[in-house]
Amino acid sequence: MLIDKAKCIGCGQCRPFCTMSSIHFTRNQKGTKVHCMVDEDECVDCGICYRAKVCPTDALYQPIHGWPRSIRGTFSNPLAEHKETRVPGRGTEEMKTNDITERFKRGYAGMAAEMGRPGTGARLRDAEKVFKALAKLGVEFEKNNPLTGLLINKETGEMNPEVLNEKVLSAIIEMIIPLEEVITVLDTLEKAALEIDTVFSIDLVARVDEDLSVPTAKIMEKNGRWHSFHGKTNLGLGRLQVKGADA
Ligand code: SF4
Ligand code: SF4
Structure with missing residues (x-):
């Protein structure tokens, strides 16, 4: 995002809408006029300031x-579409809609590492550090995830070096792992979290068992690991997998 300094009157109305606090007051060279400018290195091109429609001069x-x-925009602006997945946003929707898509079958867990949030963002070089740590375990990265599309080597977790300095609002690494590997992957993610310069959260999802117990919860409890339950219903998301001609 940029601000046309000739149009900007320095009212500051756009500043509270910036997700990265990257809009700052400044003065012109003579020091006679205050206007705002965007710190382009910190701006993630989310477009929130623009869509807020608060600027009185269209600057x-x-x-x-x-x-x-x-x-930056394709990962941070919810209205932008990824060319790779044709899904807007940071990751895929299957993790939240598994009862429809059956992406994660019994015996497997879906796991995600979410880096960055409004206020912090995430540089993709941090995502690469997490990719590299996970690649050593041989995990299967979600192929339809837009971040996976930036890998140049899935075996090593190496990302396209051209993107490493780019900053996004948040980025999600998604993977499928056997249930018995949950704790090993969790340990690896916790170690990787210490190496990165942003906030970090871990998602863990699995189908409930026949007796309605949650297999991943049992694993966490058995290993004395903290977890919290969240349920989410996303209307309109998820692609039903149609099986058979008469389905
Ligand atoms: S596009 Fe987003 S990050 Fe950039 S200045 Fe606007 S609100 Fe801030
Ligand atoms: S709202 Fe418009 S005029 Fe006011 S500081 Fe922001 S860019 Fe400048």
């Missing part, structure tokens, strides 16, 4: 960025 504008800057 905010979103330039069309080329590669690799363009990925």
